[in-house]
Amino acid sequence: MELLRNAVRPYAWGSRTAIPELLGRPVPAPHPEAELWMGAHPGDPSHVIGPDGAERSLLELVEADPAGQLGERCARRWGGRLPFLLKILAAEEPLSMQAHPSAEQAAEGHAREERAGIPRDAANRNYPDPTAKPELVCALTEFHALAGFRAPERTIALLQAIETPGLAKYAVLLEAQPDPAGLRALFTTWITLPQASLDELLPEVLDSCVQHVKGHGEFSEECRTILELGEAHPRDAGVLAALLLNRLTLRAGEAIYLPAGNLHLYLHGTAVEILANSDNILRCGLTPKHVDVPELLRVVDFACGEMPVQSGRANGRIAVYHTDAPEFELSRVEWAAGDGGEVALDCAGPQILLCTAGDLLVTAADGEQVELRRGHSVWLPAADPAVRVRPLHGAASQLFRATPGTC
Structure with a gap:
């Protein structure tokens, strides 16, 4: 059980206030800060902070000991990769309109582009990896989006x-x-x-x-x-x-799930986002980046109707956002002011815990404890025992928990 130091991505559409305020840094930031990444993505992995303050890349830890960090089943299912990426997304301006491929489409497209010799970092590369990229976004503030036909x-x-x-x-x-x-x-x-x-x-x-x-x-x-x-x-x-x-306005705690083929565009607001650990994006427009119309049309799902909005299926203090994505599951845990009750969190796989309100105390079965401040996160490898979480100071508190979908 170790605290994480996470990377901030400075995309032009980001906010200069949302992520700095969450992390307790001066506001406004000098430049837009769009996403805070928590996970083992090769492009910007989190770093675990050891008891002595030394840091090590979470990606390196997972690669060195996939069974211990991910658990045997998760490591085997996902080829030794952490299957999800957790983010804070802070949109001040609209992102590009985009859709993501299914697992089959991603595998086929990746193999095709590999055979064609297109460099994986090329601007016209559609499939830098062979995996699907479903995602779920849960609003922290009022969050505006276009999603689904x-x-x-x-x-x-x-x-x-x-x-x-x-x-x-x-x-x-x-x-x-x-x-x-x-x-x-x-x-x-x-x-x-x-x-x-x-x-x-x-x-x-x-x-x-x-x-x-x-x-x-x-x-x-x-x-x-x-x-x-x-x-x-x-x-x-x-x-x-x-x-x-569909034009959507999500209230705090409401979420939408974006499976393969769903055409969507995030407009404005701050949210927790969980997605498969993949970079496969087919863009439709509203961006200077590469748009491959024929490939986009192969991927987009034209199913139509109202976009389902969920608040999480609640069981006591815990609300779970259910999807059919095997790569991830997101849960939200909330305590009202003055509620100091403990919540037990157990899982057969890895977990990332993110505090978005209040301050929390995370206690392992062996007595190890970590204080989790607002904006901070902790890595729990599969080999760790179950933990209990409670608020530290009696203030209203909120925790998001990311696990593999098979957990």
């Missing part, structure tokens, strides 16, 4: 509400076939439009969105999002694609 009848109503001459000739593709096949046809048409056609259509759509917002129309929130994206990416087909997705 909206039910066709609702999208038809939106397109009719902002109808322009240029938009109408494309909307009929969905009106004639209001199902996943119709969504595929419309989506494919929009993201493959010649730039000259985009340059004509997008200003029409944005002007109509302005009028809809001024008139307090039914889809004002969706239109504000389109205007925000259009201002940041004025010639990008991803702005049109965003018209097809």
Whole structure:
């Protein structure tokens, strides 16, 4: 049981306040801080802090003793790799629109690109590794996102509400076939439009969105999002694609699960994110990075309807976010102010515990103790005994727990 020192990723879309405030550092930070990574990702692994203050890469620890760190079953299932990555995600501006492949798609795509000799760090590489990348994001603050294709009848109503001459000739593709096949046809048409056609259509759509917002129309929130994206990416087909997705506002503690093929875009807010330990991303747009439209169309799932939002299935103080992802499971543990009760946490595999509110005391069966301050995290290898956790000072407290999905 050892504290972790974690890497901060300074992407341009990040916040200058959310992660520094969580970690107790001066606010604002000099530069945007987008993600705090907790895990054994080769690009930025956490470091465990020993009793003497010495540090060692968690990736090196896992590679040196996969059975002891991960447990025999987890090590065997995932080839000696920690299968999940835990993050704090702090979005001040929208990320790129993207989807992730299934395990089968990732394995096939990785093998194909290996045979083609594309360097794994090349800008046009789609599959740097052969694994899936499902993910779950749980809001710490109000969190805004686009995720999953909206039910066709609702999208038809939106397109009719902002109808322009240029938009109408494309909307009929969905009106004639209001199902996943119709969504595929419309989506494919929009993201493959010649730039000259985009340059004509997008200003029409944005002007109509302005009028809809001024008139307090039914889809004002969706239109504000389109205007925000259009201002940041004025010639990008991803702005049109965003018209097809569910617009979500998550409250603290609410989460969405994004399985393979789910097209999504995080807009704004701070969240805990857990995902498979993979870098496979197929981007749709709203980014200067590589967009491979044919490969994206092979991966995107055009199933449609409301995006499920979950608050976690509660058992006492513990709420578990259930998914079908074998790589991870996320739990949330909360204590009200004045509640000093202990919670026992046991697992046959590795765990990362992250404190997001209050201060906690983590006690192992052998008596070893670690104080877990807000923003800090601890690594529990599979070989460690079960632990008990309780608040230190009686304040309202919150803990997130990451484990493999097979735990």
